[in-house]
Amino acid sequence: MKFRAEIDVMPLKELLDPQGKAVMLGLKNLGIQSLDVRIGKHISIEIEADTKEEANEKVQTACQKLLANPIMEGFDYELIEI
Amino acid sequence: MKFRAEIDVMPLKELLDPQGKAVMLGLKNLGIQSLDVRIGKHISIEIEADTKEEANEKVQTACQKLLANPIMEGFDYELIEI
Numbered sequence: 001m002k003f004r005a006e007i008d009v010m011p012l013k014e015l016l017d018p019q020g021k022a023v024m025l026g027l028k029n030l031g032i033q034s035l036d037v038r039i040g041k042h043i044s045i046e047i048e049a050d051t052k053e054e055a056n057e058k059v060q061t062a063c064q065k066l067l068a069n070p071i072m073e074g075f076d077y078e079l080i081e082i
Numbered sequence: 083m084k085f086r087a088e089i090d091v092m093p094l095k096e097l098l099d100p101q102g103k104a105v106m107l108g109l110k111n112l113g114i115q116s117l118d119v120r121i122g123k124h125i126s127i128e129i130e131a132d133t134k135e136e137a138n139e140k141v142q143t144a145c146q147k148l149l150a151n152p153i154m155e156g157f158d159y160e161l162i163e164i
Contacts, residue, residue, distance in 0.1 A: 002117065008088075008124040023125070026148045032140050035084065035128040042090040042124035043105070046117040058114050066108045 003047055003055040007077040009068045010040035043067055046082070055079055085129055085137040089159040091150045092122035125149055128164070137161060 011017050020037040027034050045062065049055035056079055068075040093099050102119040109116050127144065131137035138161055150157040 006090075010124065010126070023127075023148065027127075027144055030143060030147055032129065032144055035130060036126075037128075038126045040124045040126075042092065042122045044092070044118075044120045044122075045105075045109075046119075047114070048117060061112060062109055062114055065112055066105065 002082045004080050004082050005045045005059040005077050007043040009075045084164045086164050087127045087141040087159050089125040091157045
């Protein structure tokens with residue numbers, strides 16, 4: 001079976017987000033007043049697995065060991081069979 | 083009214099995604115065989131607007147003029163009232 005994980009890796013809320021602040025300024029120049037902007041990564045992974053549980057385990061391992069830095073980032077994802 | 087837009091900006095499918103290839107290699111080293119990996123930006127913006135249509139217009143403008151490079155990237159988003 002084939003699955004696709006749509007993963008968002010975002011900086012932890014408590015951390016300063018300089019990229020977010022830069023975008024806020026850019027939006028202001030476009031005349032768009034924003035209350036808060038946070039920037040992270042969106043990662044789309046296609047994998048094969050025998051069951052959804054196995055696919056879920058693979059994605060969890062990928063996020064914890066490679067895609068997200070646990071000290072500064074949090075992650076969440078959606079797992080879809082394709 | 084307050085709204086939050088959860089925006090994904092991804093490289094166009096036809097383009098080579100070197101970051102994606104690098105992650106594929108990293109996953110392989112973790113023993114996770116992936117079929118395809120694509121990496122983009124996830125941007126979360128909180129804005130104020132009188133109506134959902136007005137909020138939608140602001141987010142469209144932000145994506146088209148600032149957040150996504152139309153030559154190399156596509157975007158899509160979810161707009162939620164908060």
